[in-house]
Amino acid sequence: MSMLRLSIVAAAILAATAFTFAQTPGGPPTCCADPSKYPVSLRAEDIKSKQAKAQETAAPAPKAEFSVEGMFVDVCCCMPPCPCEVTEVAMGCRGVGAHQISSGKYAGDDLSGAKIAHAKVVGEWVNLYIDAKDEKQRAAAEKFGRAAFAGFGPIKEVKAAKIEVSGADGKYAVTVDGGKIMKFETLPVLGGDGKNPVGITNIKNAVNPNVYQGTCVSATYSDGKQKFTVEKGQNSHFNPKLKSSGKI
Numbered sequence: 481m482s483m484l485r486l487s488i489v490a491a492a493i494l495a496a497t498a499f500t501f502a503q504t505p506g507g508p509p510t511c512c513a514d515p516s517k518y519p520v521s522l523r524a525e526d527i528k529s530k531q532a533k534a535q536e537t538a539a540p541a542p543k544a545e546f547s548v549e550g551m552f553v554d555v556c557c558c559m560p561p562c563p564c565e566v567t568e569v570a571m572g573c574r575g576v577g578a579h580q581i582s583s584g585k586y587a588g589d590d591l592s593g594a595k596i597a598h599a600k601v602v603g604e605w606v607n608l609y610i611d612a613k614d615e616k617q618r619a620a621a622e623k624f625g626r627a628a629f630a631g632f633g634p635i636k637e638v639k640a641a642k643i644e645v646s647g648a649d650g651k652y653a654v655t656v657d658g659g660k661i662m663k664f665e666t667l668p669v670l671g672g673d674g675k676n677p678v679g680i681t682n683i684k685n686a687v688n689p690n691v692y693q694g695t696c697v698s699a700t701y702s703d704g705k706q707k708f709t710v711e712k713g714q715n716s717h718f719n720p721k722l723k724s725s726g727k728i
Contacts, residue, residue: 546624547725548584548591551645552688553577553652553718554598555664555696555710562715564602565683565691569632571603574708575715576662576701578654579687579722580645586627589620595643596625597656599701603633607703609641609656627728628687637703650677650694650718664699666716668692680717686726691717 554577556562563570576599584591595611608625612618622638629635644655650668668677669692678693685691694716700709 543727544587545727546586548581548687549723550579550581550584551720552579552722553654553666553716555666555699555714555716557710558715560669560695560715561680561693562717565685565688565717566680568684569602573602575600575710576664576699578643578645586620586624590617591621591624594621595645596621597641597643597662598629599662599703599706600632605636606633607637607706608635609639609643609661611641611643649720650692652718661703662701665697666694666718667697668694686728687724688719688722689724691719694718
């Protein structure tokens with residue numbers, strides 16, 4: 481074997497040895513991020529990056545003015561409080577929720593009386609369900625829903641459905657198509673006075689800038705291949721007096 485070949489082999493052996501000792505026993509190489517430190521590691525920047533790549537060849541949808549009043553409630557698999565509403569969206573967060581719009585408009589179209597339910601795995605997919613008085617309002621509610629949930633992941637499905645919301649002040653029961661597709665219940669988390677729920681204000685959500693803390697009692701979702709449950713005690717956010725406006 482020539483001296484040149486011996487030098488190459490020796491260098492390769494030394495490099496492999498150094499790489500082996502640089503690893504933590506039982507863990508990933510030091511050049512890789514340790515996934516145990518990131519239970520919901522990928523956040524808004526990751527979603528924006530994926531969406532930017534997907535939209536490179538498509539013109540971005542123009543933003544439109546909105547103004548809505550009503551209520552909303554959701555649950556998700558995170559321990560309270562969910563970072564999606566408080567700080568930034570966390571990929572992998574699974575959840576369901578509903579908006580009941582008593583009065584409102586999006587891009588000049590009337591949303592009064594419309595209900596929009598959603599199911600999502602943040603960063604992977606969002607499905608929307610719309611209960612509207614007619615086809616025109618259904619189309620307007622779809623546009624609003626697509627804009628409102630664009631930051632949570634790609635909208636995969638939008639379907640007409642019967643949405644029922646009952647309860648008040650954080651104690652809610654929501655069903656989509658009688659519970660066949662979605663069913664969940666929530667309770668409020670009371671604050672220090674023992675009377676009023678914990679409030680979280682001025683958050684990074686144009687449609688839901690102020691929320692109250694709740695907890696999931698039970699939640700199930702099943703539509704085609706997409707199925708999941710949310711365990712009791714996991715996160716819920718709600719606002720019985722939702723009022724917001726802006727451009728999305």
